[in-house]
Amino acid sequence: xxxxxxxxxxxxxxxxxxxxxxxxxxxxxxxxxxxxxxxxxxxxxxxxxxxxxxxxxxxxxxxxxxxxxxxxxxxxxxxxxxxxxxxxxxxxxxxxxxxxxxxxxxxxxxxxxxxxxxxxxxxxxxxxxxxxxxxxxxxxxxxxxxxxxxxxxxxxxxxxxxxxxxxxxxxxxxxxxxxxxxxxxxxxxxxxxxxxxxxxxxxxxxxxxxxxxxxxxxxxxxxxxxxxxxxxxxxxxxxxxxxxxxxxxxxxxxxxxxxxxxxxxxxxxxxxxxxxxxxxxxxxxxxxxxxxxxxxxxxxxxxxxxxxxxxxx
Amino acid sequence: xxxxxxxxxxxxxxxxxxxxxxxxxxxxxxxxxxxxxxxxxxxxxxxxxxxxxxxxxxxxxxxxxxxxxxxxxxxxxxxxxxxxxxxxxxxxxxxxxxxxxxxxxxxxxxxxxxxxxxxxxxxxxxxxxxxxxxxxxxxxxxxxxxxxxxxxxxxxxxxxxxxxxxxxxxxxxxxxxxxxxxxxxxxxxxxxxxxxxxxxxxxxxxxxxxxxxxxxxxxxxxxxxxxxxxxxxxxxxxxxxxxxxxxxxxxxxxxxxxxxxxxxxxxxxxxxxxxxxxxxxxxxxxxxxxxxxxxxxxxxxxxxxxxxxxxxxxxxxxxxxxxxxxxxxxxxxxxxxxxxxxxxxxxxxxxxxxxxxxxxxxxxxxxxxxxxxxxxxxxxxxxxxxxxxxxxxxxxxxxxxxxxxxxxxxxxxxxxxxxxxxxxxxxxxxxxxxxxxxxxxxxxxxxxxxxxxxxxxxxxxxxxxxxxxxxxxxxxxxxxxxxxxxxxxxxxxxxxxxxxxxxxxxxxxxxxxxxxxxxxxxxxxxxxxxxxxxxxxxxxxxxxxxxxxxxxxxxxxxxxxxxxxxxxxxxxxxxxxxxxxxxxxxxxxxxxxxxxxxxxxxxxxxxxxxxxxxxxxxxxxxxxxxxxxxxxxxxxxxx
Numbered sequence: 001x002x003x004x005x006x007x008x009x010x011x012x013x014x015x016x017x018x019x020x021x022x023x024x025x026x027x028x029x030x031x032x033x034x035x036x037x038x039x040x041x042x043x044x045x046x047x048x049x050x051x052x053x054x055x056x057x058x059x060x061x062x063x064x065x066x067x068x069x070x071x072x073x074x075x076x077x078x079x080x081x082x083x084x085x086x087x088x089x090x091x092x093x094x095x096x097x098x099x100x101x102x103x104x105x106x107x108x109x110x111x112x113x114x115x116x117x118x119x120x121x122x123x124x125x126x127x128x129x130x131x132x133x134x135x136x137x138x139x140x141x142x143x144x145x146x147x148x149x150x151x152x153x154x155x156x157x158x159x160x161x162x163x164x165x166x167x168x169x170x171x172x173x174x175x176x177x178x179x180x181x182x183x184x185x186x187x188x189x190x191x192x193x194x195x196x197x198x199x200x201x202x203x204x205x206x207x208x209x210x211x212x213x214x215x216x217x218x219x220x221x222x223x224x225x226x227x228x229x230x231x232x233x234x235x236x237x238x239x240x241x242x243x244x245x246x247x248x249x250x251x252x253x254x255x256x257x258x259x260x261x262x263x264x265x266x267x268x269x270x271x272x273x274x275x276x277x278x279x280x281x282x283x284x285x286x287x288x289x290x291x292x293x294x295x296x297x298x299x300x301x302x303x304x305x306x307x308x309x310x311x312x313x
Numbered sequence: 314x315x316x317x318x319x320x321x322x323x324x325x326x327x328x329x330x331x332x333x334x335x336x337x338x339x340x341x342x343x344x345x346x347x348x349x350x351x352x353x354x355x356x357x358x359x360x361x362x363x364x365x366x367x368x369x370x371x372x373x374x375x376x377x378x379x380x381x382x383x384x385x386x387x388x389x390x391x392x393x394x395x396x397x398x399x400x401x402x403x404x405x406x407x408x409x410x411x412x413x414x415x416x417x418x419x420x421x422x423x424x425x426x427x428x429x430x431x432x433x434x435x436x437x438x439x440x441x442x443x444x445x446x447x448x449x450x451x452x453x454x455x456x457x458x459x460x461x462x463x464x465x466x467x468x469x470x471x472x473x474x475x476x477x478x479x480x481x482x483x484x485x486x487x488x489x490x491x492x493x494x495x496x497x498x499x500x501x502x503x504x505x506x507x508x509x510x511x512x513x514x515x516x517x518x519x520x521x522x523x524x525x526x527x528x529x530x531x532x533x534x535x536x537x538x539x540x541x542x543x544x545x546x547x548x549x550x551x552x553x554x555x556x557x558x559x560x561x562x563x564x565x566x567x568x569x570x571x572x573x574x575x576x577x578x579x580x581x582x583x584x585x586x587x588x589x590x591x592x593x594x595x596x597x598x599x600x601x602x603x604x605x606x607x608x609x610x611x612x613x614x615x616x617x618x619x620x621x622x623x624x625x626x627x628x629x630x631x632x633x634x635x636x637x638x639x640x641x642x643x644x645x646x647x648x649x650x651x652x653x654x655x656x657x658x659x660x661x662x663x664x665x666x667x668x669x670x671x672x673x674x675x676x677x678x679x680x681x682x683x684x685x686x687x688x689x690x691x692x693x694x695x696x697x698x699x700x701x702x703x704x705x706x707x708x709x710x711x712x713x714x715x716x717x718x719x720x721x722x723x724x725x726x727x728x729x730x731x732x733x734x735x736x737x738x739x740x741x742x743x744x745x746x747x748x749x750x751x752x753x754x755x756x757x758x759x760x761x762x763x764x765x766x767x768x769x770x771x772x773x774x775x776x777x778x779x780x781x782x783x784x785x786x787x788x789x790x791x792x793x794x795x796x797x798x799x800x801x802x803x804x805x806x807x808x809x810x811x812x813x814x815x816x817x818x819x820x821x822x823x824x825x826x827x828x829x830x831x832x833x834x835x836x837x838x839x840x841x842x843x844x845x846x847x848x849x850x851x852x853x854x855x856x857x858x859x860x861x862x863x864x865x866x867x868x869x870x871x872x873x874x875x876x877x878x879x880x881x882x883x884x885x886x887x888x889x890x891x892x893x894x895x896x897x898x899x900x901x902x903x904x905x906x907x908x909x910x911x912x913x914x915x916x917x918x919x920x921x922x923x924x925x926x927x928x929x930x931x932x933x934x935x936x937x938x939x940x941x942x943x944x945x946x947x948x949x950x951x952x
Contacts, residue, residue, distance in 0.1 A: 127812040197795025
């Protein structure tokens with residue numbers, strides 16, 4: 001099996017690479033990135049590729065064919081909210097379209113793409129448990145809407161190309177000693193503002209479990225979308241506390257005004273709409289991943305949070 | 314069809330009723346206005362259009378409660394009287410033989426399955442109906458009373474019998490014991506706990522000689538007088554229905570209160586409560602969680618017991634035991650409603666150890682933290698609730714996916730029990746009507762604060778501990794309200810939405826809905842107990858789509874407990890208004906479950922037949938309204 005990976009230096013990529021290296025089924029790992037990662041392993045082959053560049057799909061197609069790939073992990077996402085929203089859009093939406101086009105042209109057999117349960121959005125009118133069939137929401141936050149757009153492209157792509165096994169894994173917020181995403185960065189600040197009187201139910205997934213889920217997707221016969229969540233749901237305040245940070249409950253209007261002001265001033269890149277995630281529960285149902293993908297989280301919730309705490313100190 | 318025709322008629326009556334002059338006000342409502350103003354003479358069909366035997370049956374149910382409580386009271390607080398002692402006085406062989414025979418036959422006749430669906434059983438139903446009609450009048454025959462009672466008893470007994478047949482059959486004396494009447498299983502199971510025969514002999518009120526009735530079941534007849542009394546309806550079904558009977562908290566609340574008042578009756582203080590708790594003795598029976606064990610017991614007298622109704626209580630004496638109804642009933646009836654505080658029951662084990670609690674946690678991932686002592690437990694639980702509501706780090710490490718925090722819920726449970734037992738003195742009727750499987754429980758909102766959800770939930774846990782844990786659905790207005798919404802969610806509330814409802818039913822749980830929604834909570838006090846529109850009938854669609862029964866429930870007491878005095882606009886908090894209400898007042902609460910609503914006339918594709926859905930919705934609403942009216946009428950006092 002010859003596997004391609006984009007965005008190998010992302011959190012998920014770093015977790016996945018050792019597993020692919022150790023997997024006897026994998027003959028070769030072709031790494032696509034803008035710069036050569038430092039710690040490439042024995043099976044790895046590096047191919048320089050900038051997904052945001054126009055005309056990239058042809059280059060990718062040629063590489064795919066030259067390397068005789070049959071599976072591609074597309075992990076190149078910003079996975080963050082950044083000031084350079086235009087760049088994020090280019091990379092995530094346009095880059096994904098290049099990848100999809102190349103996948104189709106090169107005739108790969110399998111495409112695996114990570115996503116987020118946050119795409120369901122935290123909404124007052126949401127069901128208590130999000131199933132994979134639920135509509136994605138999250139309007140108002142660029143960081144979310146870009147990813148929703150990507151998923152829409154993927155869904156159409158999967159419909160149009162039944163020969164290609166497309167697997168989308170929607171991850172709950174990833175935590176762990178080396179996890180680096182907006183959520184873990186927020187926890188590492190030490191003080192997490194929350195909305196007084198609200199304590200939504202959150203889920204997390206440990207980075208090891210996330211990598212395991214990706215690895216499982218390499219050989220599964222299932223296709224489609226899967227929620228990948230940890231074994232437990234917990235109040236947001238508990239997540240904060242167990243990570244070693246302290247929650248700072250503020251009255252909703254005060255917090256809202258503050259965030260809006262900071263956003264307008266350009267100090268932070270957090271849009272006001274993100275506050276909904278601190279207000280409404282967003283819990284995804286991991287049943288399908290368990291039943292069809294064979295994924296069951298190994299790291300208990302408490303240990304996952306423990307790893308966050310240890311990483312702080 | 315007949316039932317259908319009734320509906321419009323009863324609806325027409327409603328407006329008229331509301332305009333009744335104050336003269337018709339029931340004596341029970343000092344505030345006497347609004348819906349409480351109901352005419353006395355015509356009893357609205359409490360069971361609504363589709364139930365077969367409306368008023369009398371309900372009354373019976375009430376009475377039954379009283380009786381049970383009476384019986385329990387007898388058994389309740391006293392020391393450790395000995396069954397054997399009872400034996401000495403007991404008539405013995407013929408009675409025991411008879412009892413044994415009947416018990417056995419009962420067991421055979423009524424398989425345990427019957428426990429779950431009491432109404433279905435013909436033996437129960439038929440006699441009840443029969444008695445019901447004449448019953449309203451003064452003299453129910455002993456016959457009428459006994460068969461129905463007998464059947465239930467036997468049924469109820471059956472599990473117990475299986476558990477410890479030898480003990481209870483073996484001791485004929487048990488038969489003699491008055492307490493026996495109430496909870497046969499209890500003593501069977503636990504020979505150690507015995508009823509004090511002497512005590513009860515001593516009591517002047519025990520007009521009936523134990524032997525007498527053992528020997529002749531007809532003795533049961535003389536208490537007939539109470540059957541007649543509207544205030545003391547007899548409900549044999551109440552206990553027989555299910556193991557819940559055993560668990561009937563109301564009964565046991567009643568006990569202590571009765572005791573002090575009626576001083577003369579020593580056997581009130583009998584250890585029966587204990588024995589009750591230990592019912593499952595030999596083997597952990599399904600009803601292991603008895604309220605007795607769970608709660609600090611006592612609550613003031615049952616509402617059925619009116620000062621006026623001092624008469625002997627109805628005795629739904631479980632016939633097979635031949636125990637006399639009179640014995641059982643008398644003392645509790647005497648209990649006056651004025652006694653507000655129940656005496657703490659020494660024998661009751663701390664609720665921390667309650668099996669119910671454990672059962673509660675069965676579904677939850679977290680094992681409960683049991684408070685070591687009630688005080689510190691309560692304090693820390695309250696603190697936990699506040700922290701959870703504010704959103705400060707709650708102690709919970711895990712929630713179930715609905716957001717319920719089992720740890721917090723179980724640590725707050727003592728507080729709930731306290732409210733339930735001592736403060737609101739909740740009295741539950743008809744819990745045996747709840748089907749074993751998933752169902753939709755439809756209730757009226759009562760009071761300015763949504764305390765009815767937790768109370769109803771607690772009632773279910775206590776009355777029917779064998780059912781999967783229910784969840785109640787809350788409208789967005791409350792569910793997304795700051796503090797309250799979070800707290801409710803941690804305690805088991807789920808956002809009301811069809812998808813959540815279906816999913817909960819899929820899990821086999823009963824769901825509790827309050828179709829009035831937020832409007833039900835924003836009624837001014839002058840309009841208390843006037844039901845608001847029942848939403849758009851979403852619960853009907855859900856029930857008919859899943860094919861699960863609808864169980865109408867009336868909750869009375871909450872409106873006076875938490876009167877809505879004013880509303881403060883609170884848009885900035887995300888809610889329409891904040892209710893201004895005193896701290897919940899210690900009114901007496903009543904919760905009445907009606908038999909499942911008949912959905913058999915549902916046309917194909919019923920959920921898309923909007924006319925049918927609307928009609929059914931209205932019928933359910935009418936039924937609940939009728940039950941409320943009935944409960945208000947029967948209520949002796951608000952407090």
